[in-house]
Amino acid sequence: MTKTAFLRPRSAPADPMEPLTGLLREWLPLQRWFAGKDRPVTDLGVLSMTELFPGCLHVLVHAAHGGVPAPGGTTPAGDCYQLLLGVREHPSPRLGKALIGRVPDGRLAGLTVYDALHDPRAAQLLLERLRRPGTAGPLRFECDASQQVPAGLVPRLMTAEQSNSSLVYGDEYILKLFRRIQPGVNPDLEVPGALARQGCHRVPAPVAWLRTTHPFKATLGVLQPYLRNASDGWTLALDALASGDDFTAQAHALGRATADVHLALASAFPIGAPGENGRTAAAMTERLTAAAHAVPALQPFVPGLRTAFAALATCDAGPPAQRVHGDLHLGQVLRAGREWFVIDFEGEPSRPLSERRSAHSPVRDIAGMLRSFDYAARQRRPWRPEWARRCREAYCAGYAARAGWDPRKKHGLLRAYETDRAVYEVLYEARHRPDWLPVPMAAIERLAVRGD
Secondary structure, eight states: OOTTTTOOOOOOOOOTTTHHHHHHHGGGGSSSSSSTEEEEEEEEEEEEEEEEETTEEEEEEEEEEEEETTSSSEEEEEEEEEEEEEEEESOOOGGGGGGEEESSSTTOOOEEEEGGGGGGGHHHHHHHHHSSSSEEETEEEEOOOOOOSSSSSEEEESSSOSSSSSEEEEETEEEEEEEOOSOOOOHHHHHHHHHTTTTTTSSOHHHHHEOSSSSSOOEEEEEEEEOOOOEHHHHHHHHHHHHOOOOOOHHHHHHHHHHHHHHHHHSSOOOOOOHHHHHHHHHHHHHHHHHHHHHHHGGGGGHHHHHHHHHTTOOOOSSSBBOOOSSOOOGGEEETTTTTOOTTTTOOTTTTTHHHHBBBBBBHHHHHHHHHHHHHHTTTSOOOOHHHHHHHHHHHHHHHHHHSSSSSGGGHHHHHHHHHHHHHHHHHHHOGGGGHHOOOOOOOHHHHHTTT
C-alpha cells in the first residue's frame, strides 16, 4: 500500500484501514456504478492507496461477494473499484451529497471522507496532474505530446446514469474515470487511439490518460475532446418519437457511420479470422443458462431462445471476426451538426476485459443498435413498433451502403446476436432497473416464440 503523508499514526485496530472500509461497505452498494447490487458484500479490502495531492486519496478496493475463489486464483470472487476520496476535518456544506462518513479511528481518525469527484478543487487538481506527465506511487499520468490542454478549465461532474464517472472541463474535454477496474489495457483507451492513427474522424482521440502498475497493470481513466453542442442518439430518438417525427434519415446515416467505424477497426486491428459460430453459440447458450438462473422470468422462454443459438452453429459464418465496439446503442453515439460520432469503446463492463478486447462478428454491434431502437420505441405509449421497424430497416440499409454487405441477409446471425443482447438486457435490468425489465422481456417473448 502506498503510504499517505497525512495519515495519522494513532492507536488503531489490527487492520488500520478497517474503519474506512466499514464506511465504504455501506456506501458502495448505493452507487449507480456498483456492479454487485444483487450480491451482499462479504468483505472489502484496500488494494492500493496513493495521495494524489493533500486532501485527496486515490484508492483501489476489492469488494468480495462470498468466499468462492475467482477462476484461476485464490482471491474471493468480486470486483476491484476505483475511488477518489476527499479527506477533510470540515468539508464544505456543498459536498453534502458526496459525504461517505466520518472515520472513527485508525489512520484517518476524526476525518470526514467524501467522493472527491464532487469537489471542484479536487477535479481541477486532477486535470493538472493529467496535463503534465508524471507519476504518483504506482499511478502513471501520460498524454499525447502533440496536444496541449489549457489550464484553468472549470470542471463539472456529469450526473447521467452510467457505469463510470465523467468530468467535463470547460466544455472542451471529458475525463472518463473507470469505476470497475480489470487488469489490462481498457479498450476505451486502446481503440480510439488506434482509430485516430487510421484517420477515422468518427471517434474522439485520447488526449491524456491515467493508469496504474499496482496491484496490477490497468487503465484508470481517459481524457478526450468533448463534443460541445452534440446530442446523444437516445435523446434525439426520444425527441423524434415525442414530436411524431420520422427518424429514418438519422438511422440511415448512423448505419453508415457504424460501417465506417467497423472498416477502420478492421484496418487498425487486422485479424481476418472466420467466425467460429459453433463456439459463439455455445457461449451464448451458457450465458442464457446463467441468466435464467438469476432471473426466473426467463425460464419459460429458454427452450425457444436456444433454437436461435442452435441455428447459429449451422448458418452462414458471415463477415470475418474483428474488433468491434462491444456495447453499441443509441446512448453511445453523438450527433454534432450532420455527423454521427461513436464513443465509449469500453464494452460491456460486466464481461471480462479479455473478451471485450477479442474479435467478434460486427453483427454483434448491429444487433445492439437494433435493440436500442426497440428500447426507444417502447418509451412512448402507445408503443409504436412500426417506428422501430422503420429505423431498423434504415439503419441496416445505411450500413450495407458503406460496408458492402447487408445485415438483413444474415438472418440467422442477426437473430442469434439480437437474442444474446436481449438476454444481457434482462439480466442488467433485473439487477439495476427492475421497472425497465418488461422492455427486454417483450423482445425475449418475440424472439423465443416467433423466432425473428
